[in-house]
Amino acid sequence: xxxxxxxxxxxxxxxxxxxxxxxxxxxxxxxxxxxxxxxxxxxxxxxxxxxxxxxxxxxxxxxxxxxxxxxxxxxxxxxxxxxxxxxxxxxxxxxxxxxxxxxxxxxxxxxxxxxxxxxxxxxxxxxxxxxxxxxxxxxxxxxxxxxxxxxxxxxxxxxxxxxxxxxxxxxxxxxxxxxxxxxxxxxxxxxxxxxxxxxxxxxxxxxxxxxxxxxxxxxxxxxxxxxxxxxxxxxxxxxxxx
Amino acid sequence: xxxxxxxxxxxxxxxxxxxxxxxxxxxxxxxxxxxxxxxxxxxxxxxxxxxxxxxxxxxxxxxxxxxxxxxxxxxxxxxxxxxxxxxxxxxxxxxxxxxxxxxxxxxxxxxxxxxxxxxxxxxxxxxxxxxxxxxxxxxxxxxxxxxxxxxxxxxxxxxxxxxxxxxxxxxxxxxxxxxxxxxxxxxxxxxxxxxxxxxxxxxxxx
Numbered sequence: 001x002x003x004x005x006x007x008x009x010x011x012x013x014x015x016x017x018x019x020x021x022x023x024x025x026x027x028x029x030x031x032x033x034x035x036x037x038x039x040x041x042x043x044x045x046x047x048x049x050x051x052x053x054x055x056x057x058x059x060x061x062x063x064x065x066x067x068x069x070x071x072x073x074x075x076x077x078x079x080x081x082x083x084x085x086x087x088x089x090x091x092x093x094x095x096x097x098x099x100x101x102x103x104x105x106x107x108x109x110x111x112x113x114x115x116x117x118x119x120x121x122x123x124x125x126x127x128x129x130x131x132x133x134x135x136x137x138x139x140x141x142x143x144x145x146x147x148x149x150x151x152x153x154x155x156x157x158x159x160x161x162x163x164x165x166x167x168x169x170x171x172x173x174x175x176x177x178x179x180x181x182x183x184x185x186x187x188x189x190x191x192x193x194x195x196x197x198x199x200x201x202x203x204x205x206x207x208x209x210x211x212x213x214x215x216x217x218x219x220x221x222x223x224x225x226x227x228x229x230x231x232x233x234x235x236x237x238x239x240x241x242x
Numbered sequence: 243x244x245x246x247x248x249x250x251x252x253x254x255x256x257x258x259x260x261x262x263x264x265x266x267x268x269x270x271x272x273x274x275x276x277x278x279x280x281x282x283x284x285x286x287x288x289x290x291x292x293x294x295x296x297x298x299x300x301x302x303x304x305x306x307x308x309x310x311x312x313x314x315x316x317x318x319x320x321x322x323x324x325x326x327x328x329x330x331x332x333x334x335x336x337x338x339x340x341x342x343x344x345x346x347x348x349x350x351x352x353x354x355x356x357x358x359x360x361x362x363x364x365x366x367x368x369x370x371x372x373x374x375x376x377x378x379x380x381x382x383x384x385x386x387x388x389x390x391x392x393x394x395x396x397x398x399x400x401x402x403x404x405x406x407x408x409x410x411x412x413x414x415x416x417x418x419x420x421x422x423x424x425x426x427x428x429x430x431x432x433x434x435x436x437x438x439x440x441x442x443x444x445x446x447x448x
Binding site: 004008010011017018028029031036039040042043045046049050056065066085086087089099110111112113125126128164173175176191192194199200201204225227228229 | 248250251252253254255256257258259260261262263264265266268271272273275276277302303308310314316318324326327329338339340347362363364370373375377380381382383384385386387390405408409414437438439442443444445446447448
């Protein structure tokens with residue numbers, strides 16, 4: 001009898017390390033001691049669950065979820081869609097995906113953002129959605145603009161959408177960023193380049209998806225998200241009890 | 243040649259950046275967009291157990307409070323049961339066990355109200371002392387940091403806790419213990435997180 005067991009160990013050579021000096025803020029915000037590795041217990045293999053009572057159907061439509069009636073956000077209309085899978089290729093259904101981003105000019109609706117590009121009065125910049133039974137999710141939004149940031153004096157973030165995903169356990173909790181195919185700023189970005197492996201960086205670049213594009217209406221990008229896979233316990237289950 | 247292991251790779255982490263509030267706590271970013279922001283109520287009105295407040299600051303390697311952090315808590319109820327289908331037992335209606343807070347933009351202080359969790363059964367039949375699992379993201383943090391909040395007044399259970407006892411350097415164990423006090427009749431636990439340097443908090447690879 002196969003029983004669900006622990007989640008696969010996170011590959012810390014695939015993820016960015018804590019201290020990445022070219023991304024300057026990491027220098028004082030990275031632990032110096034090694035992480036203490038834990039075998040998982042109930043504290044790690046469980047996690048919060050969400051339902052349709054928690055969100056509104058319009059929450060995944062960033063073109064309209066902050067727009068005045070009859071208005072819509074300004075910018076390149078895009079759909080960002082994909083599946084949330086685990087490392088075994090299995091869909092992760094009913095999981096919460098949250099997204100946030102700048103507007104088409106690269107300006108965030110945030111009191112701390114003072115970039116001179118204007119706020120769009122009809123764009124908030126956040127959305128959320130639950131994956132369906134196949135692990136599928138989709139957002140409609142405008143493509144965010146690049147924006148400058150104070151790292152080196154002439155650093156510009158590539159266009160990106162921040163994404164937060166829960167999965168089924170607290171150990172799968174993940175925040176990442178989705179970039180867009182063909183953006184020449186990706187290769188120059190110190191935050192992208194915190195990830196050591198070229199193939200890993202490529203996993204964060206959404207592909208232009210003409211098959212999902214709605215002709216004369218909205219372009220589409222496909223962004224699949226992979227969460228940690230889970231081991232089947234084949235012989236004994238020592239998570240709990242004896 | 244050997245057969246190919248066709249596992250997928252986990253999506254790499256990236257920092258939550260300075261504007262994490264827009265997506266995950268838009269009210270704090272300065273605008274109302276959702277009918278319901280998530281994560282404000284961990285325990286709900288029906289939860290058994292001692293009502294507590296947990297608060298602190300997150301400090302960087304040069305001793306400054308960080309003012310753009312988001313923290314998420316995950317905890318069991320007073321009976322040591324997680325609100326999750328795989329954990330045996332029931333929780334009170336409205337008990338979610340999960341919360342999300344951000345730091346004050348001026349002071350860096352964060353805090354949440356909840357109930358004190360009960361001990362949870364750990365691996366191999368060893369009981370874990372009451373604790374709250376904590377996940378910390380911010381600008382400059384490339385991958386979320388996991389730690390645990392234990393409680394000062396659970397000294398006996400803490401001494402037997404299988405996770406605390408994995409920390410070979412005993413002096414570092416104290417970084418996981420929240421200090422108990424009372425303020426205006428309310429029980430408050432103080433838990434400051436030190437990201438780097440002297441008295442650096444213990445972080446886990448879970």
